[in-house]
Each structure stands twice: as structure tokens, then as C-alpha cells.
Amino acid sequence: MLLPRVVALATGLGLCSVAQAAPTQYPLTLQNCGSTQTFAHAPARAVTIGQAGTEMLFALGLGDKLVGTSLWFNDVLPQYQAQNAGIERLADNEPSFESVIGKRPELVAVELEWVVGPQGVVATREQFDELKIATYLMPSDCESKDNLVGADGTRLAPFRIDSIYQSITQLAQIFDVQERAQQLNAQLQASLAKSVATVQNKDLKDTSALVWFSSASLDIDPYVAGHKGIPDFMLNTLGVRNVVESDEEWPSVGWETIAKANPTFLVIARMDRRRFPADDYQKKLEFLRSDPVTRNMDAVKHNRIIVLDAMALQASVRMFEGLETLATALNSYDLAQ
Template structure:
């Protein structure tokens, strides 16, 4: 996209930037809870890679004093700055480790970390210490996190929740202009990827997203029909062979093989909680198991390796759309 800025456009842009300054106190309703900020937080601890990377993308890395819950390497452009920020835990941090940083805000990716039964703590526990919490709305909007191990979607995921999270964090930290720029860029990339895939007219093509498995040869964790992968498949013209509304249901390989997806997308991650976190072991299993190796996607090598973090709600969802849109033309799916 080429943008030509006239003198009027530049002046208007400057006016918009000035107008975008946050007025405090600022109150936002976040995942059903009202959160008030008297001023921009001086520091923030993140519980979730998605929240971390949004803050980095908004130029707020100097505010981040601790991170946690990582699936893969940080986005390449933030490798150096991230190396200088303390990682409180690769997975779930302790309540004490967060409080010890005395943060002005705790930014959270998943409600189950700080929700009513929060495995780190509840929002009330943080509030009692004067520490506000902000959960990325993409994990709450159109979703019931009290049902299923990873929650159940009550409505199809859209990128609106991602853009809302970017805009509201930018507002909280008084950098609304940076939030606006980031959202505009992501929206343009999203639209371009969808247009590219839709031009293929993939009638009848289907897909499966495999995140991981507790054991390599047991029922896998696969993407339900209404989460981010479901949105991606729908946007790109693919049918999800999984009909569950759970975020990541377990489904037997026999059931998946009967559905015979045209394309299989597997997650690549640095995390090693399960054996199947290793994407190379996923590939080896698909090609050797007597059930899975009979699927068309495996026999015809229609397998896409995708960053695991891009399968969960995050700004990486746009990159995932681009990756899939690049791969699909080579699969001869018509």
C-alpha cells in the first residue's frame, strides 16, 4: 500500500496525534471488570507472550520489568531488548515473583491465569495490593473460560479482539497514536492475505490445526471451529474438520482420518511440556502411524509448519494468515 501525504494530511495526522492523548483517570471495562488508571503505569509485568509482544510493538519495552509464559522465541526485531528483561518463568509465574517487581500493571494473555480461579492469582488478590490487571480481550470476547480446559468459544473469533487489546494498551500508556498505526498496519496485512487466498477459490478444501498432544500417539489437541485457527480457515476458504466449540479439544486420530483434511497445520514451538511439542516428532508420527499416514494431506505432503504462538490470539495471527496464504497455492487443492 502506497500512501501519499499531502500537507493537509500531515496536518490532520498531527491533529489526530494530539487529540489521541489519554485523559486520566481512565476507566476501561476489561473482561467484565472495571479497571481505573490515574495515570500511565510506570512499569508492567506480563503473563503471556502475546501481551509482551504487543507492548514491545507499541515501543513500551522500557516499561516491562518481567515476562512469563513463553511458547517460542520473541519476534526477531525484539530479540535484543527482550534479552535485557527478566523472565520470571518460561511457563506460569508465581504470584510472589510478580508482586516482588512492584508493577504498575499486570498485562495478561489468558484469563485462566488471573480469573476467578486464577492459577497465578485472582484479579482481586492483585487489586488488594493496588496492582491493576488487564487481560487481552481476545481471550474473553465471545468466549466462556469456565467451560473446557482452555475455554469454549460462544462466537467466532475475529481480529477485533486483538485490535481492541492493542488500542486499549496504547490508551492505558498514553501512546494511542502508536496503537492506531499498529492496528492500521495489521488490518492492511490481514486483508491482503485473505484476498490472496480467496483468489484460489478453494471449494471443498479442508484443514486441521494440530497444536500438541500429552503423548505423541494419543488423541491430539486440535483447533476447535471458533478459535483463531477456525477464523483463519474460514477467512481463507478452508473448512475446519473439527466441529467442537472448545478452544483446543482432544479428538482421536481415527476420527480425524475419517474426516481426511486436505491440509494439516502443525505447531512449532520451543516449549517442551509434552513430547508432541516438538514439530519434528509430529511430522515423524504423521508419516509413520498406520492411521495418519493414509490421510491425503500426509500422502501428498500438504503440511504447513506454523509458529505455535500464532495459533493463539495474538498479533501473530496476521503472520499466520500470510504464511498460510503463501503455502496454499502450492498444494493444488482445486
């Protein structure tokens, strides 16, 4: 179990965050996902491609710098509604390159490399560079990961929680709001420690789980969390084993294979988007309880099904709320059944 290590990490990072933040010295040059990005001043106009970056900027109080957002899984959190009001949503999913550059951004913050990257469906970083538009990719999706293998990339090493703190710190440097980043990171670290403490006395050493994100169709193999990604980190942090062993971020695995593994818990994603039928978590629940293979799984028979927002399963500020929800749910189950 990773509990002592995670508590130590959270405590250590929390102690570091109390140091006085130095103001940004421009020009600021950052190494980001293999690219050098230079900022002559704090960007006055920014576009986000990915909800994680959007809500990260909101959490830093930078909503007034956003002129466009895109790629949403869930509705905006209530505490960010005021900042979100009036900001144009360029697309619910990936936007067009033209719509992004049409907002004349000085920065494009990107959650996922398959959107802006070597084979980006929106553009490459070089296309933005040619227009002198800086790009910032979330390190959580590019470090120790090959995004050219598998539908959503393949992890070469396990996801690191530090990558979220790094994004917050670097975005704050770009906009010269470092003290806000220190406060936010300290809050997130405290939330992580609280989640770990919630299950500290729960015997979870022999438990396992499957995380079902979505499915292109309910009658085909589901997209589930691989064993080195963000949901895997969440499970391991709380002492639960992920039954999926693939290094892919979101591999598709057959229900017969899943049923044979017979996970103790099922975690399913709730979304407000509707790209696939299984984006609707109610349809997931109906399937699990009616399909002849899934309805006989222990997690279904004993209703050990936990619903989390899809963004809580991403490298985002919501992940910490998701961890708290997951820890509370795990702690509430009677595993003697």
C-alpha cells in the same frame, strides 16, 4: 467464504485509523473482561503473563516499561530482541504470584483467563486488586467465552479479529501512545488484506483442514483447534473449512475421527517450549508419517502439511504473519493431486 467481508472490514478499520489520536486523559477508567480498572497515570512498571501481550507491548515500543515476562511458546521475534534483552523472564510457563508481585508492577497484562481469572492458576484479579495492581486481560480470551468449561475454555461465539485491535488500542490508551496503536493496527489490517488477496483466485471452496497444537503424549488424542477459535478464524478467512466441530478452544480428538474426516491440509504448531513431547514439530511430522492411521490420510500422503509458530495461532500480532504464511502455503499447493 468470508473473503469479501474480511476485505471490507480491514479496509473500513484502516480508514478509521487515520484520525488524529487524542492523548489519554487520566484518570483513565476501562471496562475490561467484566472488571473496572482505573489508571491514575501511565504505568511505569509492567509484567506480562503470556507472549501475546509481551510482543504487543514490544510492537507498541513499550519494552522499557516491562520488568518481567512469562508464558512463552516461541522465541521472541528478531525485531523485538533489543527490547527483550535485559527483561527478566519470570517463568517459561505460568509464573508464581509471588514472582509477579515481587517485580512491583503497576500493571499485569494477561493473555489467558485461566492464568489470572476466577480460577486463575497464578491468581485471581481480586488478589491483584487488593495490592492495588491493575490487571488487563486480552478481550480475545474472555469475551463470548466460558473459561470454566473445557481444558482451555469454550467459545460461546466465534473469535472476533476486532478483539486484537481492541487490545492494542486499549493498551496504548493505558500508556498514552495512541498514535503508535493506530499505526500498528493499520499495518495489521493491511497484512490481513494481503493474505486474503493471496488466495483470492485459488479455488478452496471444497477444502478443509485440521490444526494440531500439541499432545500430552504422542500415543493419545491430540489437542486440535475448535471451530470457533483463532485458528478457525484464520482458516475461514482464507476460505478453508475446519473439520473440527467442537466449541472448545483446544479439544482433544482421536486420530481415527480425524482420519475419517480426511482434511485436505494439516496445520501443525511449532514451539520452542517443551512442556509436551509433541511441542516439537519434528516429532509431530514423524508421527504423522509413521502411524498406521495418520500416514494414509491424503494430507500426509501428498505432503500438504503447513508448519506455523504456535504464537501465530494465538490472538497476537504474530497471527497476521501466520495468516500470510498460511495463505502463501495454501496458494502453492496443486489440489489436483
